[in-house]
Amino acid sequence: MAGGTLPGTATDEAGGSDRVVFHVDMDCFYASCERLRRPELAGEPVVVGMGYEDGETIGAVATASYEARAFGVESAMPIFEALDLLPRRADADPEDPDAPDPEAAGRYLPVDLDFYKEVAGDVKAVLRDCADTLREVSVDEAYLDVTDRTAWDAAGAGAAADAAEDPPPSAAAGPAEARTLAEGYARHVKERIEREAGVPASVGVAPNMSTAKVASDADKPDGLVVVPPGSVESFLAPLSTAEIHGIGPVTERTLAEMGIETAADLAAADPDGLADELGERGPELHRRARGDDDREVTPTGLPKSLSRESSLSPTADGETKRETVSALAADVARRARERGCLYRTIGIKAVEPPYDVNTRARSLSGPVDDPDLVESVAFDLLAEFADDRVRKLGVRVSNLDFAESDQATLGGFEPGDGEGTGGGRSDGVSDRDGATEARSAATDGDGGKLTDWVGGEPTAAASVGDDAEESEARRATERDDGQASLGDWE
DNA sequence: TCTGGGGTCCTAGGACCC
């Protein structure tokens, strides 16, 4: 696939090899949001803490502004540690000789996710408007395929193909020699975000996702880095392996032991040797290091799991643990219901000091929406850790099933073919007869029977199975009113 | 002073089926 590209021409896009992909990454997003509503924070070191309350020392750094980073404060750092590096501004009392210098003190704020989501909504509106395809990765990050909106042609009069065309107005702003149309468009997007959402972003522009991702990171904050198709390898080559998306501390160490320190090293390494050390991921990372990534930008899909967890001061107390799990279970079940999804697997997480993560899960015979069942299964699974001290507990539901919403057509597939393969899955836009389909899916419950038979046999699951059956009846009725669900798909 | 909380994907091993 990669072979046929003719250098210098702009007409080879048919195979998709010269796509234009943007990666948009908001700069210290939470801190930027706080500045948006509190302009006096501009230029100040700002630390937004998770699990942090005003005046406390617990929690961790969710986001630090660049001014705070200059003091060494980093993301995920415990608040008490950040406070060592950068005292709290509120503690900087000019009357107190022992108080920190106000000039070297920061503002510490608790996370306010609801507000950040509002701002993210404004950002998202711009992105949606600017992209052919938009993939939101998180509240502050997204990929855009903009191939049909712009091009790699030189801006201005460069490309012969443009002879009959007027230069696009957006490119007219500055000296346009080595500039591409893509760069001009990226600048436009960036400026629109700043203007319409009020927060700064960094943008990476490249012919594929993994390179765009690295590019957006290369000149933060307020960056705009453009990597045209011919420059991908040379752009990546000098970077350390850790800068490649998908390489974390463990893989970085493994690679270092193989003598691989840079993307160039990785690009030159033997894919088979990498596969031996890293499994399937080896060759994949090798491709990324060479800028070879043909993943398409696909819209964000439905979630695969929903979970909630919270930390405790380490305790073995049964009542505390059950109360915590009960609250987490209720919250997870509520969110699942809000999103109109059923779940077939319920699990817990129990973290024992110092940091031993245990997970347990149980699958039901069929998908349910049943908060009581989430709690009782979670309690059941928790029993194994009855005597253990835990420092964190979590509850998760997975094996999610959104079929009862507009995707009811999926229920029309033969029971048991389980795959629900991509083909016709156009996110519900298509099915006019959703209600009918859903009802038949629910009532001709043969699908349920088949799964029952597979999963529901073991006698150990008897009580669960009973509950599950009840719930299935319940769910059959809920399906009819469950149509609201797609609404929160923003 | 415990590294917060929400996710995704991959792998290995076991159970079970044909």
Added chain:
DNA sequence: TCTGGGGTCCTAGGACCC
């Protein structure tokens, strides 16, 4: 009499991401 082989589902844990 040899373990034989393929396939799926489930669970648990690990690595990684923001």
